[in-house]
Amino acid sequence: MPAAASLLIVEDEPKIARLMADYLQTHGFETATLDNGNAVMPWLETHTPALILLDLMLPGEDGLSLCRRIRQRYPQTAIIMVTAKVEEVDRLLGLELGADDYICKPFSPREVVARVKAVLRRSQAPQDTPLAVDDPAGPVRLDEEGWQAVADGQDLGLTAVEFQLLRVMMRAPGRIFSREQLMDHMYRDNRIVSERTVDSHVKKLRKKISEVLPERDIIRSVYGVGYKYQPDE
Template sequence: MPNDASLLIVEDEPKIARLMADYLQTNGFAVTTLEDGEAVMPWLEQHAPALILLDLMLPGVDGLTLCREIRQHYPHIAIIMVTAKVEEVDRLLGLELGADDYICKPFSPREVVARVKAVLRRSQATDAATQGPPPSPVTLNDDGWQALANGQDIGLTAVEFQLLRVMMHAPGRIFSREQLMDHMYRDNRIVSERTVDSHVKKLRKKIADVLPEQDIIRSVYGVGYKYQPEG
C-alpha cells in the first residue's frame, strides 16, 4: 500500500501532535494537524483525508462528539481515537460512534504508524469489496430515533432502535447477546438473554411488515445476531 495518503491529526498537546506527525511524514504520509475541536468540521469541508487521528479530550468540541459528526457526514474517512482514558475504549469502538481503532496514551510512535497502516488497509479492502452495492434497505434518523424502510417509519421503540443501530453500524459482524445488552442498557441493569431474544424477535417482525422479502437481521445459532443486508 503506498503511504501517500492524507492524514489529519487532531491533538491539543503540541509535542504529541508533532511527534505523531514527524513519524507519519517520515513514512510517507501527508499530515495536517489541528489542535481545536471546533476547527475540524470546517476544515473537512475543504479537505478529504483518508484517516483522522482524533484525540478524545479536546478544547471546543470533544473527540466523541466529533467522531459522531464525522461518521454522519463523512462515513468513508477512517478514524483512530487517541485516549488516555482506558475505560472509554468500549465507547470509542462502540458502533454508535464508529471509530475504526484506538490508541492509548502513552504510546510508541511506531505503534501509531503501524495502526494507521493497518486501518487504511482494512478501509481500502472494505471499499473495494463494497464498491457499488445497492443502497441499504433501512436508514436511521438518529435525531428522531426513527428507522425508515423505503421511506416508511418502522415504528421502533427506543430499545429496538438502539439494538438495530448497533448492528447496522457493523454489517456482517456477529454480536453476542451480552454485547447487545451492554449497548441496549447503559444503566447496567440486569436482564436475561431471553429479553434480548424478545427484542430481536419484535424488531425482525416490524422490519418484515415493511420489507417482507428481506431477512436483514440474521440469527447465528449459539452465538448471537448480525445485520446482513442482501446484495
C-alpha cells in the same frame, strides 16, 4: 494503500502532535494538524483526509462529539480515537460513535503507524472476489467500489468496519459466523479485539438497517454461537 495517504491529526498537546506527524511522515504519509475541536468541521469542508487521528479531550468541541458528527457527514472517512481514558473504549468503538480503532495513551509511534496502516488496509482494500449474493430483489445491495450499502433506495451510511462486517455475512447467506470468525475477517492484522466490540458493531449495523427496513430482521443473532445474514425470512 497509497504511500501518500492524507491524514489529519487532531491533538492539542504540541509534543504529541509533532511526534505523531514526524513519525507518520517518515513512513510516507502526508499529515495536517489541528489543536482545537472547533476547527475540525470547517477544515473538512475543504479537505478530504483518508483517516483522522482524533484525540478524545480537546479544547472547543470534544472528540466524542466530533466523532459522531464526522461519522454522520463523512461516513467513509476512517477515524482512530486517541484517548487516555480506557473506560471510554467501548463507547469509542461501539454503538454511539463507531470509530474504526483506538489508541490509548501513552503509546509508541510504531503503534500509531501500525494502527493507521491496518485501518487504511481495511477501509481501502480492493475486493478480489464478487459477492455470492447479488440479487436485485434482495433487501440490501452492496456497491463494493463505492463502499456503500443501499436498502430501499437509501444509503445506510455504514462505516468501513460496518460495511466489512455486512459484506462478510452477505457472502454466505444463512451461514452462522462466530464472533471469532468475524474478527478474523474484519481485522486481518491479527491484533486483539474483544468479542464485545464485534457485538457493538453488529448492533449498530442492525440499527441502521432497521431504520430503513423496520419490518425486516436480516441480521440474526444465534444465541451462544454468533450471527448470520438471513434475507429470505
